[in-house]
Amino acid sequence: MGLKQIELTVNGFSSPFLVQSDEVLLFTLRERLYLTGTKEGCNQGTCGSCTVLLDGKPVLSCMTPTLRCVGKKIITIENISSGDTLHTVQKYLVEKGGLQCGFCTPGVVMTMVPFLEENPNASREEIKEGLSGNLCRCTGYKKIIDAVENAAEEMRS
């Protein structure tokens, strides 16, 4: 598999660079663009920590071929807050103790932001189901779910 020159649009900026033909987006983001907020957990689709938005839709960047993303808008965790103001989901994760080591947190945020936009009235059960692809080895999930519930409430009002 050879190198290929492409242009990607990440967090509103477009730039050309070389990638391997079979590279995955997670590698491109972390190793070529140094956007290390997106985490590599399992590298096989089971932990959710590498979640990013592709044209607004959450995808696992460890499973997504980079070349599939040409011409699409990629948003990573680095672009979720507005400057110093955290996104509501981030704010409540901090306030409610929804993180400990924080490794899973970018993935949780990138999964829950589009989830709450799509399901503003999600019940606690639905939030749990929505989070069921995000593994956290620290919190025991309860406080993450509490935080998302609070965020949903604030986003509705």
Add this chain to the structure above:
Amino acid sequence: MDYYHSPSSIKDALSMAGKFSGNYTIFAGGTDIQIYRKQQLDTNEHIIDLSGIDELNSIATKEGILHLGAMTTLDEIISSDEIQLHYPLIAEAAKSVATPVLRKTATIGGNLLVKNRCVFYNQSQAWRNGMGSCLRDVGTICQVTGGKKDCYSRNVSDTAAALIALGAEITLMTPDGITQKPLKDIYLPCGIKFHNLEEHSILTQISVPIKPKKWWYKKLRLRKTLDFTSLTVAATVDINSIARVCLNGVSMSPILVEQTMDTLTQENLTRQARKNCKTVDNDLMPLKYRREMINVFLEEWWDSIEII
């Protein structure tokens, strides 16, 4: 030389398949095949990514038959009002696959053609080298069965069980033309060559004729999310009282028992199912337990229809 190809029509995809014959891999969502590539279990040089072919993504009902484009995502299927209302079995099966985020990328066509799995094979290259590769990889014998020359890896498609229970047909396109056949007829009882699709075939559509009178679905897995099946049972009874009970995850291909309710008994259903399943110890759940759970699930289904 380009290795990654993103055709925008089926015709282009087929001509690429012809051009790179024997050395290409089709990517639908890529949520299954990508791991085989990472683990060097798929090393073809060319990738043909079907995600740019819009004509393959559709949900439509014509003359009472539901047609699903092969690239329709599982999430689109679960969210479809038409499917929730008239084909809840399909929605239920799709919802039991993988995780919510994966289902936004995973397609129905990819799920029907998901590769067979085995705990001795679906591992990293280092693991396989340490253990000694089996015959499905570069070795010469099956590790699970202690030396047999056949592969018993399991078909794990949850939606295949549901769609076979619904009598679904599929449409395949090759450079020579279009063929249609019952979904159940594509699966082969072999862990390595688990389907009989001709070379250069692209699965384009799934058609579902039956709106069953009754349906039932259950999946056995370690966790309620994420895990592949250890046993999936999908069952329907149609207006003519024909029962279609399909088991998957316990043999090299889905196992269908199709019989009129007039003659079917719980005992002969269980006997037929157990006889046709070539279940071996290649899953995270122990063999004895999985075999026992076949009886348990079939009994639960039987009790559920007797109550209705």
